[in-house]
Amino acid sequence: MHAIVISEPGPADVLSWSEVPDPVPGPGEVLVDVAATAVNRADIAQREGTYPPPPGAPEYPGLECSGRIAALGPGAEDSGWAVGDEVCALLSGGGYAERVAVPVGQLLRIPSGVSLVEAAALPEAAATVWSNVFMVGGLRSGETLLVQGGGSGIGTFAIQLAHARGSRVIVTAGSPEKLERCRELGADVGIDYRREDFTARVKEETGGAGADVILDIMGGSHLEPNVRSLAVGGRLTIIGLMGGRKAELDLGRMLVKRLSVHATTLRSRPLAEKAAIVAGVAEHVWPLVDEGAIRPIVDQTISLPRAAEAHRIIESSTHVGKIVLSV
Structure with a gap:
């Protein structure tokens, strides 16, 4: 697959669209074909070398994504999710890629009235x-x-x-x-x-x-x-x-x-804590998205290989809402 790789800490130009090994879902994980991800300030800090991913997380930036489940890892068969399901997900990293492995407790359904690409702007926020x-x-x-x-x-x-x-x-x-x-x-x-x-x-x-x-x-x-x-x-x-x-x-x-x-930080929390937060979002927040009381605010959608351009927009603070990166 391809992913955005940080060649060395530095400005947006250090981001490159490169071929990398495909992820393999571990126990309790699913493999997601990424449709889109979104840019967060944490991605910029990681690119600059001041916010490294937590142990065990993918090395590529990206704290959220949307896409379709491509495979189920060991123990994920009874999770209620199936191959082909459209999902969005909270990540500890790896969203700037064509595929990412996600713990089942960090998956969310796509809310009613929200497109698959737009949904990438929702999980982290x-x-x-x-x-x-x-x-x-x-x-x-x-x-x-x-x-x-x-x-x-x-x-x-x-x-x-x-x-x-x-x-x-x-x-x-x-x-x-x-x-x-x-x-x-x-x-x-x-x-x-x-x-x-x-x-x-x-x-x-x-x-x-x-x-x-x-x-x-x-x-x-x-x-x-x-x-x-x-x-x-x-x-x-x-x-x-x-x-x-x-x-x-x-x-x-x-x-x-x-x-x-x-x-507080969210990225480095234990899996159980993240799963509890995601469950709270599913119960208390997603119904408001379903009914249109909350919607994803997307300033621009840019192709993922152009992630450097998206980072420059965030750094300029001229945007309102999210910059989404589509695969």
């Missing part, structure tokens, strides 16, 4: 948002969610899911155009972080209370203002480090306001 905003953050109907980076693939999904489940959504984004797209998806308040103090606006928009849950991709640079933006009993979930790894934390403020800060 759905699993990330469900696990961080709802399983960890405990966001409830009537509470306020602040999404940092509302125009991203994660952000556009978080807006839709929180809105569909009855929460108020505040987002930050870097342009009026992105903020307008976020409002179209269900955001109640949009904040241009290049021109406004988001902490002051969050306080203003919540009558001084603050946000109940914050989903943050920035890390260090936003830790202190995020903590100031939380309501009493608020929960901050950090899923990215675009703004750095280190910052000071005011524990006194946290004690007084009874705050909690969680930092």
Whole structure:
């Protein structure tokens, strides 16, 4: 088969479409003929050499895919999946390829009204948002969610899911155009972080209370203002480090306001934890996709051999939603 290979850490030009050995499904896995995958910031970090795949994961980038089951590995015969089934999947790597082996617990059906290629934009965002905003953050109907980076693939999904489940959504984004797209998806308040103090606006928009849950991709640079933006009993979930790894934390403020800060990754979790998250997505999120309350937001679809071009688009931050790579 062919896959996108990282020849050495570096810029997008190090990505090449190369012939590689076919994967073999192990116990409890299926082999999927990939129809499409999607680009995530983690893929760029892997390409740059700062986020290597976990032990045992394929060496090629790609944290999600859609496609058709081509073969069942040992022990997968009783999983309920069959050769020919159309699926999408959460991966620990390997999506930038013509075939990938996937644990059965990380497979999802293609939702109603979603094409096979579009479905590649769903698994990673759905699993990330469900696990961080709802399983960890405990966001409830009537509470306020602040999404940092509302125009991203994660952000556009978080807006839709929180809105569909009855929460108020505040987002930050870097342009009026992105903020307008976020409002179209269900955001109640949009904040241009290049021109406004988001902490002051969050306080203003919540009558001084603050946000109940914050989903943050920035890390260090936003830790202190995020903590100031939380309501009493608020929960901050950090899923990215675009703004750095280190910052000071005011524990006194946290004690007084009874705050909690969680930092999580999805890729390196044990199989059982990933399977539990995927099962939660299937039960609680997929029905909302079926009925059209949530849809995959695809900015562009590009041929997989042109993955370098897709990476440059993500790095420019001019997109809204996902960049999908079709095989």
